[in-house]
Amino acid sequence: MSYPEHLEYPEDRYHGDRGEVNAAFRPADSPPDISSPGGSTHYLATNASTGGEFGLYKVELGARSAGAKTHFHKAMSESFYILSGELELYNGEKWVTGRAGDFLYVPVGGLHAFKNVTDEPMTMLMIFSPGAPREEYFERVAEMTQRGGEELKQFRIRHDSYFVEDFAPGEE
Template identity: 85%
Template sequence: MSYPERLDYPEARYHGDRGEVNAVFRRADRPPDISSPGGSTHYLATHESTGGEFGLYRVELGARSAGARTHFHRAMSESFYILSGELELYDGERWVTGRAGDFLYVPAGGLHAFRNASAEPMSMLMLFSPGAPREEYFERVAEVARRGGEELRRFRVRHDSYFLEDL
């Protein structure tokens, strides 16, 4: 295989001569940042910790967990990588069953939804790019959803989540 002489890499953002010691390590046995009866979320890399480059979360959903209804994001893409179990993923046209090793990429504006319809728990990685401050969304969405109405719609829009039911 031949490669072009000039490759289109992003502009350099680090301009030092020797590199820096700035890596961040997170142990696998660290407890989740959010836990509920329906699952848990681990903040692996947040908007803050990556300088807004991306957000990476490990999400564990219990059996028959609702997930999220059909929505899209205007400012970021969202990706799903299944670690274990099964997850029903809506790709804007149809529902597909994702299993360990399966991946779904949703560009900005792409309709998508997900749910655990199986009788077993599942685990996945969710990647947002560029990184957005999603932690408040994860921490408060259930509480705000219980109240519903205009408050829920405003909360979703504040977090770049445009649900079809709100439009």
């Protein structure tokens, strides 16, 4: 395969000549940042730690975990990479079964949802780009879901999560 001589890369953001020592390492045995009866979340790379470039989270969902209903994001894409188990993924058109090694990319504005319908736990990587401060969302979504109503809707909107169930046709 041949490649063009001039490739389009993003503008330089680092202007030094020798590089820096600034990598971050997270050992595999680090405990999850959030644990709940439905699973756990590991903050691998946050908005803060990547300077807003991306967010990377390892999510472990227990058996029969509800996941997230159909929604979209206005400011970021979301991707799913299945590490183990199975996950039902809604790609905006239909439900597909994701298994270890499967990947789903959802561009900005793309409808999507996910749930674990099996009797086994599953693990996935979730990637948001650009990065967003998702930690509060992960930490408070269960509490806010219990509150429900307008408070839940505003919490979701604050975190760039537009759930179809929150909007009547023509309301948005």
